[in-house]
Amino acid sequence: MAKYKGINQLDGIDRVVVALMIIVPTLLVVALVWLPAVGSVLLSFTNWDGIGPVSSAKVVGLKNYTDVVTIYPPFWPAVQHNLIWFAVMFFIATPLGMFLAVLLDREMKGSRVYQTAFYLPVVLSLALIGFIWQLIYSRDQGLINAVTGSTIDWYGDPRYNLWAALLASSWRQTGYIMLLYLAGLKGVDPTLREAAKVDGAGERTTFFRVVFPVMAPINIIVLVVTVIESLRAFDLVWVINKGRNGLELISTLVTSNIVGEASRIGFGSALATFMLIISSVFIVIYLRIVMREQR
Structure with a gap:
């Protein structure tokens, strides 16, 4: 019984380790890759100079994209x-x-x-x-x-x-x-x-x-x-x-x-x-x- 209990405890530790190995890299990827990428896409529809809070950014729709293609040499x-x-x-x-x-x-x-x-x-x-x-x-x-x-x-x-x-x-x-x-x-x-x-x-x-x-x-x-x-x-x-x-x-x-x-x-x-x-x-x-x- 003691041996069987030890195996169960080891399996529980393994589950925690595996969970951490999945959760920690996932959180890092989300925080360092996906959130900045989504943030860049959202900011591309605004006119913001980086000064002041993001909430002060003015929404301009597709203007930045049209300006990039048409009037940005x-x-x-x-x-x-x-x-x-x-x-x-x-x-x-x-x-x-x-x-x-x-x-x-x-x-x-x-x-x-x-x-x-x-x-x-x-x-x-x-x-x-x-x-x-x-x-x-x-x-x-x-x-x-x-x-x-x-x-x-x-x-x-x-x-x-x-x-x-x-x-x-x-x-x-x-x-x-x-x-x-x-x-x-x-x-x-x-x-x-x-x-x-x-x-x-x-x-x-x-x-x-x-x-x-x-x-x-x-x-x-x-x-x-x-x-x-x-x-x-x-x-x-x-x-x-x-x-x-x-x-x-x-x-x-x-x-x-x-x-x-x-x-x-x-x-x-x-x-x-x-x-x-x-x-x-x-x-x-x-x-x-x-x-x-x-x-």
């Missing part, structure tokens, strides 16, 4: 830059990361060292990456101008600064994509490759006809991650020039309107809601695919 260049950012991340950084993953999956000599070297930029913040690449891009003391003898201001000239920032961001993104695909490759059933080899398929044919289709969930994850990373690209650009002079992005416009000199909380919240809607579309698509596969 930086908006459409920012949309264009975000699209360019996504295109570079998806069509350049992603294939390069996949190529590195395929090479490292062969377990070549020193693959662990190469994997660490390629992944190292991922653990660095984008702000720190901006400072690191400043040593390369600096007009007066940068490596590129010192080697080539040019005087181009890579971060200051609007003809070059977007592409310079994209190169620095791709340096980090490639390692992240490499790790995702490397995890996917490790999960592919080896018998599939052996069967393709028996049928006479080469390595390239085996990868594109057998391995790549099996990694469909990884491909969806990479797509969603790339879209979200392209939308929330902020740190690197803000470090360079606070998203001005050819480096306008939606995320920097949100910050400049909310915490800038002329604080416009409602207008900045409308911009943030645009980002939320776009990212939510891809997240919902991803969740539907994952749930369909689980069923």
Whole structure:
């Protein structure tokens, strides 16, 4: 009986632990993610400068959204830059990361060292990456101008600064994509490759006809991650020039309107809601695919 009672008490403790493990993260997510998101959506329908209580905000309906689309000059260049950012991340950084993953999956000599070297930029913040690449891009003391003898201001000239920032961001993104695909490759059933080899398929044919289709969930994850990373690209650009002079992005416009000199909380919240809607579309698509596969 004593033993049976102890087991029941242990089960009760387990239930409390499990409940806490569910409730505490849920409360944190609600408090730090969902409530601010809902608050931003609600504030986007108001005209509030952030001074005084929220109750003093004047409701303006859809005016902030119409102003963003029609009379706010930086908006459409920012949309264009975000699209360019996504295109570079998806069509350049992603294939390069996949190529590195395929090479490292062969377990070549020193693959662990190469994997660490390629992944190292991922653990660095984008702000720190901006400072690191400043040593390369600096007009007066940068490596590129010192080697080539040019005087181009890579971060200051609007003809070059977007592409310079994209190169620095791709340096980090490639390692992240490499790790995702490397995890996917490790999960592919080896018998599939052996069967393709028996049928006479080469390595390239085996990868594109057998391995790549099996990694469909990884491909969806990479797509969603790339879209979200392209939308929330902020740190690197803000470090360079606070998203001005050819480096306008939606995320920097949100910050400049909310915490800038002329604080416009409602207008900045409308911009943030645009980002939320776009990212939510891809997240919902991803969740539907994952749930369909689980069923």
